[in-house]
Amino acid sequence: MELFANLGLGFETALSPDNILYCFIGVLLGTLVGVLPGIGPTATIGLLLPITFNFEPVSALIMLAGIYYGAQYGGSTTAILINLPGESSSAVTAIDGYKMARQGRAGPALATAALGSFFAGTVTTLILALFAPPLARVALQFGSPEYFSLLVLGLLASIALAHGSVVKALAMIVLGLLLGLVGQDIYTGTPRFTFGQFELYSGISFVSLAVGVFGVAEILRNLEHETIRTVAVKHVSGLWLSKDDFKRIIAPVLRGTAVGSVLGILPGGGHVLAAFASYSLEKKVSKEPEKFGTGAIEGVAGPESANNAGAQTSFIPLLTLGIPAHPVMALIIGAFIIQGITPGPNVVTDEPELFWGIIVSMWLGNLFLVLLNLPLIGLWVRMLTIPYRVLFPAIIAFASIGTFSIHLNAFDVYAIAVLGIIGYVLVKLDCEPAPLLLGFVLGPLLEEHLRRAMIISRGDPMVFIERPISAGLLLAAAIAVVIAILPSVRRKREEVFQEED
Amino acid sequence: MLGALKDLLAGLVFIAFGLAFGYASLGYDIGSALRMGPGYFPLFLSGILTVLGVVILVQGFFQTEESPIGPTPWLALVLLVGALFIFGFTVQGLGLVPSLMITVFMSAFASRHTGVLGAIALTIGLTLVCVLIFVYGLGLPLRLLGPWLDF
Structure with a gap:
């Protein structure tokens, strides 16, 4: 069996002492930023990107991936213990998880979250191993028109899943695309929108944008209403599930994993939507829907499995097509490029060790996470008592040093400040930053494939409709927009996101 | 309206x-x-x-529904942006340690709950941690004290 040989190669890579260590550091950092509200994996990975320059490619990517899915675990701890989502995808977990904690059942809630996540992580690792290589083979046949249509689909689908105004999300994507075009034109070398600044010839620094918009803007947002957090549950005991609890979570975990695996592949924060969708689903199939919101263990099991499943399947479009499903994946693409690897269908065949190493490391990372989160829960509870006024100067300090150290250039630090202000203004006007970052990363790719496709077709735009795969992708993109605009769907969407409050 | x-x-x-x-x-x-x-x-x-x-x-x-813009932490905005600019401007000249200290000290006051003593403690603590992680741990080529301080 080819699969076993491949997984064997993956184990060999992931189990080297170095990589085990990096995987562990990744999930540890991930749990930490997941636990702490106000710092997310996007800003963290952005900050750590420059540091991974000197690592082996496999180690760097294993660690960065670990931060991402580790944050999903950590986020649920915060949600359950202090009713604040440490991570946007764990917002739903707070609904029933916090109620459980108030009833003295924090232990079972945390155990459910960890076990559900672990199960989902194991299943989706297998899904990744099974489906990514054939998908990559299909993707190898793609030409520029197909890539262009695929990128359009990715961008437009991301708005269907974002919450808030569809038009604003679209505008944010386009603004992101434009910001992504700053710098020298790939064909003619003409510097565009650089104001004569030499530093801008190579484009706006990706790290500065991520840190500015997701770090600085977020800090300002949090400082609007400074509140002092209180940790209701200081001591967690009884981390094991009773037989009855165990029986009750099996079905929600299975359903959550299925929902999450499918939605995670979709662009635009699929894991966040997955958690919400799973919660709605559990409420619908439950015989006692009135129990939801009062501490139903199913309301923790489903969404927690779903968000972890989604976090992991969102690597599928990245590893097979080289297209990020959301901002964190966009940053990981940045990491690939820094390491001199072009993410896309070639990775499976050209860098099998890297590809399979990452996949196996995810399973290993999930195992670490269960160990980190259950026995060491006391440590994380204590982390929650670190006040925000200590955290944000630390973020600013790390951001300054990290960004400066990439090119030893002060310009990148100034850029954080400027982009942070722009980001803050936009967030304040209810424009979500995620589509902006997605557009920023995809802008240059979109332009390149558009120009190349037009040269191939001799200037005939019909090429996008005449080629069947491209036409199908564009059709899917159109459907995504229509769905997002349909009044009934919009209401439903608002309803789903309402549960957040 | x-x-x-x-x-x-x-x-x-x-x-x-x-x-x-x-x-x-x-x-x-x-x-x-x-x-x-x-x-x-x-x-x-x-x-x-x-x-x-x-x-x-x-x-x-x-749109008839009112949506208030909410408060803006102006002081925090000025302090944080200022802290980033000062870091960029001084990190090579003053060196990492003094530059970082100014940056952390300034940004600490962006919180209404931080007093002078708290800010000093935070400044010393964070600078120490950063130097340990970035300079000794990761070996970044940053000078602790810059040429502006050479006499």
């Missing part, structure tokens, strides 16, 4: 970006659909952005 202020402002922001990028694009070779110049795609996107901005603006006029 004019409608939803947030939407009106958001619309204006997007229109401003659209027009600015569009104007700049006109300065580059536009080319044709077959051989697109460097200005073609940006000009196209700027057009879309401007139109979207107008749509948001118009929607804002008809």
Whole structure:
């Protein structure tokens, strides 16, 4: 069996002492930023990107991936213990998880979250191993028109899943695309929108944008209403599930994993939507829907499995097509490029060790996470008592040093400040930053494939409709927009996101 | 009442970006659909952005629901932005340690709950941690004290 040989190669890579260590550091950092509200994996990975320059490619990517899915675990701890989502995808977990904690059942809630996540992580690792290589083979046949249509689909689908105004999300994507075009034109070398600044010839620094918009803007947002957090549950005991609890979570975990695996592949924060969708689903199939919101263990099991499943399947479009499903994946693409690897269908065949190493490391990372989160829960509870006024100067300090150290250039630090202000203004006007970052990363790719496709077709735009795969992708993109605009769907969407409050 | 202020402002922001990028694009070779110049795609996107901005603006006029913008932490904004600029400006001249200390000290006051003593403690602690992690741990080539301090 080819699969076993491949997984064997993956184990060999992931189990080297170095990589085990990096995987562990990744999930540890991930749990930490997941636990702490106000710092997310996007800003963290952005900050750590420059540091991974000197690592082996496999180690760097294993660690960065670990931060991402580790944050999903950590986020649920915060949600359950202090009713604040440490991570946007764990917002739903707070609904029933916090109620459980108030009833003295924090232990079972945390155990459910960890076990559900672990199960989902194991299943989706297998899904990744099974489906990514054939998908990559299909993707190898793609030409520029197909890539262009695929990128359009990715961008437009991301708005269907974002919450808030569809038009604003679209505008944010386009603004992101434009910001992504700053710098020298790939064909003619003409510097565009650089104001004569030499530093801008190579484009706006990706790290500065991520840190500015997701770090600085977020800090300002949090400082609007400074509140002092209180940790209701200081001591967690009884981390094991009773037989009855165990029986009750099996079905929600299975359903959550299925929902999450499918939605995670979709662009635009699929894991966040997955958690919400799973919660709605559990409420619908439950015989006692009135129990939801009062501490139903199913309301923790489903969404927690779903968000972890989604976090992991969102690597599928990245590893097979080289297209990020959301901002964190966009940053990981940045990491690939820094390491001199072009993410896309070639990775499976050209860098099998890297590809399979990452996949196996995810399973290993999930195992670490269960160990980190259950026995060491006391440590994380204590982390929650670190006040925000200590955290944000630390973020600013790390951001300054990290960004400066990439090119030893002060310009990148100034850029954080400027982009942070722009980001803050936009967030304040209810424009979500995620589509902006997605557009920023995809802008240059979109332009390149558009120009190349037009040269191939001799200037005939019909090429996008005449080629069947491209036409199908564009059709899917159109459907995504229509769905997002349909009044009934919009209401439903608002309803789903309402549960957040 | 004019409608939803947030939407009106958001619309204006997007229109401003659209027009600015569009104007700049006109300065580059536009080319044709077959051989697109460097200005073609940006000009196209700027057009879309401007139109979207107008749509948001118009929607804002008809939006009757009020959505307050909420408070803005002006002091924090000035302090944090200032801290970042000062870091960028001084890190090579003063060196990492003094530059970082100023940055952390300034940003600490962005919180209403931090007093002078707290800020000093935070400054010393964080600078120590950062130097240990970045200079000794990761071996970044940053000077602890810069040439401005050489006598």
